[in-house]
Amino acid sequence: MISSLPLLPPFLPLLIGSMAAIFLRGHIRSAIMLLAPVWGALQLSGLEPGIYWAMEFMGYQLEPVRVDKLSIMFGYLFHLAAFIAIVYALHIKDTVQHVAGLSYAACAVGAVFSGDLLTLFVFWELLALTSVLLIWARRTERAYGAGMRYFMIKVLSGVLLLAGTLIFISQTGSAVFGEIGLKQEGILNLGAWLIFLAFGIKCAFPFVHNWLTDAYPEATPTGTVFLASFTTKVAVYALARGFPGTELLVWIGVTMACFPIFYAVIENDLRRVLAYSMINQVGFMVVGIGIGTSLALNGAVAHAFNDVIFKGLLMMTMGAVLHMTGKINGSELGGLYKSMPKTTVLCIVGAASISAFPLFSGFVSKSMVMSAAVAEGYDYVWLALLFAAAGVFHHAGIKIPYFAFFAHDSGIRTTEPPKNMLIAMGIAAVLCIVIGAFPAQTVYALLPWNADYQPYDVTHVLTQLQLLFFSALAFVWLNLKNMYPPELPSTNLDADWLYRKLAPAFMVPVYYSVTGAINKTEQLAKEGIKRVINNSYDQEKNQPKGYFAQFWPTETMVFWVAFLLAGILILYYI
Template identity: 65%
Template sequence: MWITELPSFVYFYLGALLLPLLPGKARNVLLLLIPLLSGVFLWQLPEGNHWQTTLLGFELTPFYTDRLSVLFGYVFHIAAFIAIVYALHVRDLLQQVASLLYAGSALGAVFSGDLLSLFVFWEMLAVTSVFLVFARRTERAYRAGMRYLTIQVVSGLLLLVGVILHAQVTGSLRFEWIGLEQEGPAAIAGWLIFIAFGIKCAFPLLHTWLTDAYPEATPTGTIFLSAFTTKVAVYALARGYAGTDLLIYIGALMTCFPIFYAVIENDLRRVLAYSLINQVGFMVVGIGIGTALALNGAVAHAFNDVIFKGLLFMSMGAVLHMTGKINGSELGGLYKSMPKTTILCLVGAASISAFPLFSGFVSKSMVMSAALANDHHIIWLMLLFASAGVFHHAGIKIPYFAFFAHDSGIRTTEPPTNMLIAMTIAAVLCVAIGAYPQMLYSLLPFELGYSPYDATHVLAQTQLLFFSALAFVWLNLRGMYPPELPSVNLDAEWLYRHLLPRLLQRIMRRFWAVDALLRQCLKRGLVLFGDHLHTYSGPQGILAKTWPTGRVVFWVAVILALFLVLSLF
C-alpha cells in the first residue's frame, strides 16, 4: 500500500498540520500514533528503498534507506515517542507542533540521499527547534534562542555554498563520501560542508549554541533537542567524512574539554549539555578512525546516547517541573520525595558512565578498542580520561547534587505519571541493550564480531569507575571538590557575549569621538568661510561697491582677451 511507503518525515509533517484542528485528548492520541505508525512502516520497508526525481538536470533522492540511515531512523522514532509521552501533560500547541516538525526534519535529514534535500531539512531543523527554546517565554530564553538561531543559520549558509560548489565541480548532488583530500574548488566545497556539519556537531569553539540554548528550553523541549540536532550531524559526518584523520583529534578534544566546565557548572541541565558534547566526541573519534569496528561503535554510541542522555535530561526536567529549580546549589535531598525519579536518574547515570550491564558500556568500549587497534595510544588515553570525567560530572554529580548532598528542605511529589512512564521506557531500554547488546549490534551497518563482555573490558572499566568514584569521595570529604555556587560560567561564548560587545563599544566610542571632532572642524571651517565671503560680499565689502562703467568695460575686455589667447592653445 502506497501510504506505508511514504518517507517518515511526511507522517510527522502531516501530523503537525492536523494538530491545531483537534481537541486536547484527540491531539494526544495523534501525537502518540505518529511515531508508532511511522516506525512500524519504516520497519517494513526493504533496504535500498528510495524516491528519485530530477531538478535542473540534477538527480535528487529525497528518500533513501540503507543500514546506516535506518539505524538512525529507528532511534529517532524511539526518541520521538518517549519525548511525546514525557510531554503529554503539556497543553502548549506551539511546543507540540514544533516538536513534530523538528522530529520530522531530523528523519528527513537522515534519509536524504542528496545534498540539496539534506540542506532543506538542515534548515528546517534550525527553524523548528528554536521554538522549543522560545516556548519557555522568558527574556533569557528569547535571547538564547536568537543566538542559537543565528549560529544554526550560519551553518545552513555554509552548507548551501558548499553544496553549490560541490555540484559545480562534480556534476552531482548525491550525498556520499566527500572527504577533505580534494584540491581546488572541490577542497573549498569539502571544507565548507565539513564546517557546517561541525557547527551542528558542536565542535570545539563552535559548540556554544548548545550549552547556551538547551538549558533555557522548556523542561520537555530539551528532551527533543538532546535527541536530534547533534545526532543528525553525527550521521552526516559518518556518511560524508568517515576515515578523516582530523576528526580523531577534534573528537578527542571534544571528549576532554567539557569535563572542566561541567565540574564547576551550577545549572544541572547545562552540566548535561556539556556531557552531551563529551559523548558526541566519542562518536566523532570513531568516525575519524573509520574502520568497521570504529564506525559501528560511533553509531551504536549515538543510538545509546539518545536514550540515556534523554533519560538524564528527563530526570532533571522532572526536577525543574516539580520544584522550579535546577541549580545544584538550590537542590538536594529530593530522594525523600522523588524516590522513583531518583532511581531512574541513577539508571541513566550508570548508562552514561558505561557501567557493565548498562547500554553505554557496550558501545563506548567499541570506540576505545578501535583506537587501540589502530595504534592511537594518546587518543586512547584521552578517551580513558574522558570516561573517568563523565562519571564524575554526569554519573555522580547530577544525581548527587539533585537528590542527595545537603538537604535543601524542598518537599514535593513525583512528577506526572506520563513523565515517569517515559523515563521508565528509557531506563528499560538502557538495561536491555546493556544486558543483551546483540539486540543493537544486529542493526549496525557493518558485520560485527565483537564481544564487550570479555574479562579485560569488564575489569578495566570496573577499575576505572571504582577509582573515579574514590577520587570524588576523597575530594568531597576534603572539601576540594568544586562547590555548587550560584554563578554563571561562560566558556568560548565569552568571546561574543563579553569581549566582542566591549570591543564594539570602545570602537564606537572612538568613532563617535572622531565624528564629533570632524563635525566641529567642519563647522568652524564653514564659519570662517562665511566670514571670509562676508568681507567681500557684505554691505562694506569690495563687491558691494558701485563701480564706474568704464572700469567694468575695461575688465570685461581683459577677460575676453584672455579667453581669446587661451582658445589659441
C-alpha cells in the same frame, strides 16, 4: 537502484502529526501525536534498501529518500526518541512546543534519509528553525537571547553547507550525498572543507560548541529532551556518511571528549552539566568515525543510539526536577530523594548508563570505540578516552544525582512529577537496561557495518569496573576533604567569552563613538542650515534679504522671460 515508491516519505507521518497538533486539542491531540511516530516506525519496517521519489531539478538528479542500513538505524532511533519525548510532554498545553517538537523530529528524519546534498540542506535549515522555537517557548529574556545566538550559529552552518554544496555540484556534476572526504583537489577541496565545517558546527566541534551549552539549558523542560535527541545526532550521521576514516576527526573527537569535563565539574546549572556531557559523549562518536574501521563506525553509531536514550533520560529527570521545584542549580537543590524517590532511581539508571557500567547501555557501545582505538594503534587516544570516561562518571554519573537528590538537604519538599513524565522516564530506563543486558538482540542487530564484537569479556568488564571504582573513590575523597569544587551561583563562560564579553567590550565603545560622531555632524549641519536661514531674513522688516529675495512685479518677470527667449532664438539661428 531506484525502487518503487513507499506509501509516504519517512518524515511525513511526524509532520502530519505536527500539523494535526495545530488544530486538535485534548485527548484527541495527544492520541494523534503518539500515533505519529508509531505510524512512521511501522512504515520504516516495510522499506527496502533503495532510492525513492527520485526527481530531476535544474538538470541534477535529486534523491529525497535513500534507504540503507545507516539511514534506517537513525530513522528508528529518531522515531523512538520522538515517541518518548511526546509521552514526556503530554501534560503541557503549549501548542507551540508540540508543533515545534514534532516538526523538529520530522526534519531530523528527513535529513538522515536525504540522498542528495540539496535535500539535506533544506532539512538542515528546517532543523534550526524548528528547534529554536523550543528555546523561545520558555518565554524568558535569557531564553530569547540564547535562542538568537543559537539561531545565528545554525544559520552560519547552513550557509557553509550551501556554499560547499554548490561548489561540489559545480565541480562533480552530481548532488548525491556520499563519501566526500578532505583529500580533494583544487576548488573541490574548498567545497569539502566548507561542508565539513558545516557538519562540525552542528556536531559541536571545539570553539563552535557554545550554542549547545548556551541554549539547551535555557529551553523548556520538555523542549530540552527534544533538543538532546536530534541535532548533534544528525551531524554524527552526516559525518559518518560523508567523512568516515578522516583522521582529523580522531583528534577533534579526543578534544571534545576531554575538555568539557573541566567545565562540567565547576558548573552549577545541572542541565548545563548535561550539555557539556553531551559534547563529551559526541566526542567518542567522532573518534569512532575518524578511525573509520567497521568496528569503530559501528561503535560510533551504536553510541549515538544509546546516547539519545540515556542522555534523554538524564535530561528528563532534570526537567522533572525543574518542573516540580522551579530550580535547577546544584547549590539550591539536595534532599529530593525524600519526596521524589522514583525520579531519583530513574536518574541513577541514566547515570549508570552514561558512565558505562556493565549491564547498562553505555558499556556496550563506548567499549567498541575504545577497542577500535587500541586495535588501530591509537594508544594515546585510548588513554585520553579512558580519562574522559572517568570524567563523565564524575560529572554526570555522580554529580548529577548527588547534588540534585542527595548532598545537603535544601529543605524542598515536593511530589513526583506527572505520570506521563514518569512513564517516559521509565521507558528510557528500561531500554537502557535491556540494551545493556542484550546488545546482540537490540542495538547490535541494527548496526550498518559487519563487525563481530563481544563486549562482555573479562578484560573489558574488569577494566571498566576498576575505572569506575577509582573514579568514585576520588570523588568521595575530594568531597570529604572539601576539595571538590563547590556548587556556586554563577555563569561559566568558555569559548563564548569571545563573543559575549570580548566582542561587546570592543564593539560597544566603537558603536558609541560612531553614533556620537554621526549625531554631532547632524547637529552641526542643523545649526549651519539654521544660521543660513537666519542670515537671509530681515527680522525687523519681516521680509527676506537680498536682491533675488525681493518681490518683483509680474510685468518685470514677463520682460526678463521674453528677453531670455529672444537671446536663445538668436543663438540658435546663428
